[in-house]
Amino acid sequence: MLLDSVTSPADVARMSVGELDSLAEELRRVIIESVGRNGGHLASNLGSVELTLALHHEFDIPRDALVFDVGHQAYAHKLLTGRRDGFSALRHADGCSGFPSPGESPADTGVSGHAGVAVSLARGIASGRKKNGDEGRVIAVIGDGSLTNGITFEGLTSGRDSAKKLIVVLNDNKMSISKNVGGVSRCLNRVISGNFYNRLRSMLREFSRPRKRLYSLLSRIDDAVKSLILPPGLLFQELGFRYFGPVDGHDLAGLLVLFQRIKRLDGPILVHVLTTKGRGCDFAEKKPARYHGVSGFDPVTGSVPPSGGSFSGTFGECLLRQAEKDERIEAVSAAMIDGTGLRRFAKDYPTRCHDVGIAEAHAVIFSCGLAIAGRKPVCALYSTFAQRAFDCIYHDAVLAKLPVVFALDRAGIVEDGPTHHGIYDLAFLTALPEIVIMAPRNYKALELMLDLALKRSGPSVLRYPRGGEGPRAAAAGCAPLETGKAEVIRAGNGPVIWALGAEAETALAAAEILKREAGLECCVIDPRFLKPFDEATARQYAERDVIVIEDHAVAGGLGALLFRLIPDDGTHLRLDFGWPDEIIGHGRISELRTRYRLTPELIAEDISKRLAARGSAAGN
């Protein structure tokens, strides 16, 4: 394999176009094979192979800094920069991470898990390097989806001292760019002036105004006309960039010529590259959305193992049932319609479902606007992306006391790694007034909580993990909700285990082990509400050993709420099994839980040990 001979970017720089084409095919094969086995992002990475090769061929990386916006287009880059071995164990704890990571290689310039940050980061690097007298280029590779994100615009419109060395490569795979911008971009050969268009539109409008049907028709084709006669890239030119493109992002020879030319010019430059998601892989090219992020698939047929039920799916079904009964219910998400279980909702209620693109702040504020207009918005975001809208949750929803429901999916640890872990949401949200925060332990609880949230006159949060309910948690059902009331889901006169949401499964399993192996009858409590928190029940069980299990950072989660109320009295256990105060790396969930001793078995073992240690201490 040619890939075997690549140990650094310099090896790529020496290759001919023919060799690069062969290398592209090899990279594709390696990516398909590894993602099929390990899961990861497929379609976007297949689309960026030639672009990555061309960048490595023409630029001197990392002397020329390469900043990826959202790393799910960086696999080829990883394979070219010394991570081929780790790539076969992609997303495993001892393998390569799924996103650019400066700790993994100096070729990874920034952390890139959340979209929209690359241009700002590149601006900072360019500005800093300028003072160092460093002559290298700074290249930000952004996706079309990044253009829906406001931070990208902040980066594009800001800063002159960083301009000269800045190249922004827009990898446009037409997946989430707004139609307007995309329309403008594709009319390369029809560069009629904006001024001509304006005069034409005015004339047509004046002429047609008395003729109602014609006027209406013309208004409707307005956008279409506009996209035909405005030059491409005008938007970027307006923002001060020199625009090149659009160019075919799979034509290696063409890309090389373009980059050779561009690297001699002063910035800021925007290169618009058109690529195809899933390129070179039949099934991924046909269904790019399905093969965006996957848990694994058959590399030959593409068949994906059937997934069982999930909190996301249950949320989608419950919301659908609610929407049938109440036409005021609307769903809002930020490029997470599929991930949050809203696909069917979007199909059945297209006008009541709003996918705003990668624009979390806008999603939250738009939801607040819907609520002001008397609608019942449910805003579904991943916990990690909700961090980008914390201020809006406070400023726009809480302060105005609006009935917006925030459904935070992927709360807890995830296999995408540190950029995507959803383990800090409660730290901020539980500090806010006026808000009710719930965590369902099973599907039944999710159904009841969504119902309660939709009946409230103020803001509510539901948080739940990726994946599904466990068998024990499912069997425990859910007693009718009473705001701020915990539920005892396993009676017992032994240690009390408080379990956050779906961690009820871990707690019940640990309780079984402790019964079997130590004869202990643990009591398991599900707080259900993080806010208002059930202080009375907390105090009721304070005279026992109290243990918390939570899929959240120990700093600022359930334990922080509970142990403030019932601190360590020196005689009873106070243990908090959650994610410790360090950067939690990437890996399989099972690997991470084992490493941090958060499986039922290891938790039971640690509880037993602590109880035994106390026993022997008391015996002395």
Next chain:
Amino acid sequence: MLLDSVTSPADVARMSVGELDSLAEELRRVIIESVGRNGGHLASNLGSVELTLALHHEFDIPRDALVFDVGHQAYAHKLLTGRRDGFSALRHADGCSGFPSPGESPADTGVSGHAGVAVSLARGIASGRKKNGDEGRVIAVIGDGSLTNGITFEGLTSGRDSAKKLIVVLNDNKMSISKNVGGVSRCLNRVISGNFYNRLRSMLREFSRPRKRLYSLLSRIDDAVKSLILPPGLLFQELGFRYFGPVDGHDLAGLLVLFQRIKRLDGPILVHVLTTKGRGCDFAEKKPARYHGVSGFDPVTGSVPPSGGSFSGTFGECLLRQAEKDERIEAVSAAMIDGTGLRRFAKDYPTRCHDVGIAEAHAVIFSCGLAIAGRKPVCALYSTFAQRAFDCIYHDAVLAKLPVVFALDRAGIVEDGPTHHGIYDLAFLTALPEIVIMAPRNYKALELMLDLALKRSGPSVLRYPRGGEGPRAAAAGCAPLETGKAEVIRAGNGPVIWALGAEAETALAAAEILKREAGLECCVIDPRFLKPFDEATARQYAERDVIVIEDHAVAGGLGALLFRLIPDDGTHLRLDFGWPDEIIGHGRISELRTRYRLTPELIAEDISKRLAARGSAAGN
């Protein structure tokens, strides 16, 4: 006064242009008088008087919803919508709040303290109203500064179903709009096509390429040429808006004619209005930045009472001294250069000071880029606005372990009200790994902490309030810092008071009262570091009455850290004097402290009462 006859917007709608002009003058007088006495935002509010009158004259508010982006242009609106009485006590607890507030009047559509949210909110309202069959318009009034904010772009580029009724009024007072956009906007009469410009540029470049000096000259005038020949508002047209303007925002007759025309058209429409900050008030017109937000002034001469030292000023001075010694130090802020004490830094080191506009996320990520390039960035933001960049602090600074210093000014309660209170920062930040968080109690501590932060290899946070050190806290000096080590600043064998940062002053004053009135010798401890937190010292004093005083929400602040560590044994006091779990309204700091019993006198009184209650309980 004409204003006396205005009890609702309908009264404005009936007025002639002449009457409106008189009313504008009256409004100005009332605004100058009240802001002079109470403090508030002067220059921006004087600039929007005619615009507000014209909107109220032509639209039916609140049937046509009016959404202000940042409320500091909404005083005239408040005076026209039933809040004239409250306006004389502007920003007092029993007076009118300084920002739009739906709780105050149905004419205030959204909460508007943070810039950038209005278009998104208007989109949501328009989308929701459409389903209700509501025919009203939704008008978002944004400032030019809002255009530097990414959320505004998310709002402008998103959503088709909200388009028809949407009108965005750009109140351009040329204060913070980028020169590029501003340049484009002002060339109304020079509408030569973008295509012509492109061809001209190419020709000139080809012609001049062999002639180096000419080429360089042409490159430099590139932007200037562009602003001369591109039509105005092209940027907004590219984003799908119909553009009107620019128009004189102080010409009432002109505004009325324009709005009469626009309200018959389908949206989305952008109206570009040019106004002058401070209009009609000599001193404010001359120095609009100085009279943007003020604590008070003489309404005739404009003279502002001299302000004493402050944490902001001290921060600026310390950073300047550091910058003299180390050329790598750079300052970054988001339209808060004056407020964070960086004016002198900006003057002395213009190339090392980056004001990125109202773009907090970009400010943080840009700082991270500077750090990647080996610079030493200090990013100064108000605590409340840092909420908008929490995700970037985690994703871009913490995960990459970059040495960025975050200086969070205005931490704690402020007179601008709930949108501006900085009382939630610690809740989120203390949950993050890898970060060191400090709170200086006086200027000396701030100096030492900044020095320590600049020497770190990872991210640091300093938080401090508006205003200055107190005499007692100043006298206490600051022992040399040791990371994670608290300092006892008043010895005593009585109750232990832990005081967060500048609350040392409150704690020391309360200790004096308790000594005088109850003979108690309180021990006062300044934790100095919130992270890492000094657990050893916390435990060392656990066998005493422990009291926390903090200018932060009780949920998620110093008390949350401390009381988790030390047991509530039922015999010792455990009191947390901070802001309770409710929306803290607006008012004078002294009013709010009195209402929530957070003055030294009231804290001492409450401690005494609790001690007495325990004494009598023990006596029973």
